[in-house]
Each structure stands twice: as structure tokens, then as C-alpha cells.
Amino acid sequence: MTSGEFSLNDLPGSAGRMDILCRCVSSALFLSFGMRRDVNVHLLLLGEPEPGKIIRFEGLHLRYLNPDERSSGSLINKALLKNATELDTRSTPGVWIRKGDLKSLLASFEGRDLVYLREDGKDIRELAGEIRDPVFILGDHTGVTEEEEKQLLEAGAKIISVGPISLHSNHCITLIHNELDRVEAERGEIPGGANSRAEN
Ligand SMILES: C[S@@+](CC[C@H](N)C(=O)[O-])C[C@H]1O[C@@H](n2cnc3c(N)ncnc32)[C@H](O)[C@@H]1O
Structure with missing residues (x-):
């Protein structure tokens, strides 16, 4: 609402x-x-x-x-x-x-890597090391409509999966973070951002 x-x-x-x-x-x-x-x-x-x-x-x-x-x-x-x-x-x-709307939101991300999360997409493990400054786009409990998907693909989004089973959106976010954290740790960077322990 x-x-x-x-x-x-x-x-x-x-x-x-x-x-x-x-x-x-x-x-x-x-x-x-x-x-x-x-x-x-x-x-x-x-x-x-x-x-x-x-x-x-x-x-x-x-x-x-x-x-x-x-x-x-x-x-x-x-x-x-x-x-x-x-x-x-x-x-x-x-x-x-x-x-x-989605169109104006996507326009605000111009120049960044758009990653659309979909169950049948390419395995995130094949790409986690390549994506930098990404924008991850997930649907809610009803998923993404055909029209929204069309807009995402026209904007150049890659379709990525975090696994073969349909999960809740928030669980997907945790898995995405975990993949990126591992890549950052391997690179010797601090996962979660340098100021992650700053006071809330
Ligand atoms: C609960 S799911 C949507 C299920 C919905 N019934 C449908 O058919 O699209 C919510 C969102 O999480 C993402 N998602 C769920 N499982 C995923 C997976 N294994 N890989 C990638 N994205 C996933 C998708 O973006 C999906 O739109």
C-alpha cells in the first residue's frame, strides 16, 4: 500500500x-x-x-x-x-x-550493473567476482510482471539465480550478500563496508 x-x-x-x-x-x-x-x-x-x-x-x-x-x-x-x-x-x-515508477527508478541507476533475480537465471557463483557496484532487483511474493520484466531487460539487466528453488525475497538478499562477501574477503576487502561497525 x-x-x-x-x-x-x-x-x-x-x-x-x-x-x-x-x-x-x-x-x-x-x-x-x-x-x-x-x-x-x-x-x-x-x-x-x-x-x-x-x-x-x-x-x-x-x-x-x-x-x-x-x-x-x-x-x-x-x-x-x-x-x-x-x-x-x-x-x-x-x-x-x-x-x-520502475522506469524512473531504473533511469536513476544508469551506468550501473543491473541484476534481475530470477530462479532460472545464470548461477550467481559464475558472476559474483565480476559484478561491481551492482543493483539487484527482486520481485515480491507475486514475482515480477511481464511488463516489468520487459523493462528490466530493455534496461540491460542480467538474469541471475541464487539457486534452483524459489525462495523468499529476503532470503535471496542474504544469499546474494554472502556470495559478494566471500568474493570481497578473497580480494582482501572488508565485507559489509569499511564503516559497517559504526553506531546505528
Ligand atoms: C517469493 S519469490 C516470487 C514467487 C512468485 N510466486 C513468482 O512466481 O515469481 C520473490 C522473488 O525472489 C526472487 N527469487 C526467489 N527465488 C529465487 C532464486 N532461487 N534465484 C533468484 N531469485 C529468486 C525473485 O526475484 C522473485 O521475484
Whole structure:
């Protein structure tokens, strides 16, 4: 959904499976003791009453986020209560909202490696060492529509799989991180970003 009129006590029901997005935010950003400061998360919200809102969580500047679903749900809720326009509006530190659709979101990633996650894609292990500064795109519980997929492929996205079985989006995010962490560790880089242990 795209209004702040939902209950944090019923994220799956009152908010149109907002629980999935909350888990994705947490999986993308949290480490055991710290946060992946080099990760941003974009949530493309296409539900009623105002389809077409993009909420961005910036790992570098995020504050007031804890790993539980209610915490990310609360920051999403606060962002949705803002009057969204085509320009970014800051909601809370590290959380921004704007109006937008998939086309405008993809345009904002121009020049970066787009990686579309799909069960029958190429094995991420064949590519993890090659991709730098990637943008990973995942569907929700209903997957990606034909039209959205067409836009992704036209934008040059590669189709990548994290394994043969269909998983929840947030579990895919954990697996993607794990593959990239291993590659970074092999290169002698610090997985999770140099500032990952900075205070939340
Ligand atoms: C729960 S799945 C979607 C299932 C949905 N019923 C469908 O048919 O597309 C959510 C998203 O996770 C990603 N995903 C799930 N399993 C995957 C896998 N093994 N490899 C790559 N991506 C996967 C895809 O982006 C998918 O859209």
C-alpha cells in the first residue's frame, strides 16, 4: 500500500504484505553487530491509494532502524505520511521518499550493473567476482510482471539465480550478500563496508 494508514501490529494484512518489504530492508542492511553502510535499499510501492512511490534507505546515513519488522515498518509508515513529490523528501535520517515508477527508478541507476533475480537465471557463483557496484532487483511474493520484466531487460539487466528453488525475497538478499562477501574477503576487502561497525 502507499499510504501511512496501516497498523504496525498487522503488517501482512493491513498493509498489503508490507512485512515482506520490512524483512528485505533488514536482510539488506543488518549485520550481526552493525550495519552495511555501503548498501542502499529502494522499495517500489505500487499499491493503492497512490501507486508509484519509491522509499530509499541509505545505509550510510540511516538512524533509528532496528532489525525487527516493526522498526522498518515504522520508518516506512513515517515516510508514507510525507507529501511525496517527484523530488526526494527526507523522512527520517537515511530514509527518503519520492513519487516514481520502475522506469524512473531504473533511469536513476544508469551506468550501473543491473541484476534481475530470477530462479532460472545464470548461477550467481559464475558472476559474483565480476559484478561491481551492482543493483539487484527482486520481485515480491507475486514475482515480477511481464511488463516489468520487459523493462528490466530493455534496461540491460542480467538474469541471475541464487539457486534452483524459489525462495523468499529476503532470503535471496542474504544469499546474494554472502556470495559478494566471500568474493570481497578473497580480494582482501572488508565485507559489509569499511564503516559497517559504526553506531546505528
Ligand atoms: C517469493 S519469490 C516470487 C514467487 C512468485 N510466486 C513468482 O512466481 O515469481 C520473490 C522473488 O525472489 C526472487 N527469487 C526467489 N527465488 C529465487 C532464486 N532461487 N534465484 C533468484 N531469485 C529468486 C525473485 O526475484 C522473485 O521475484
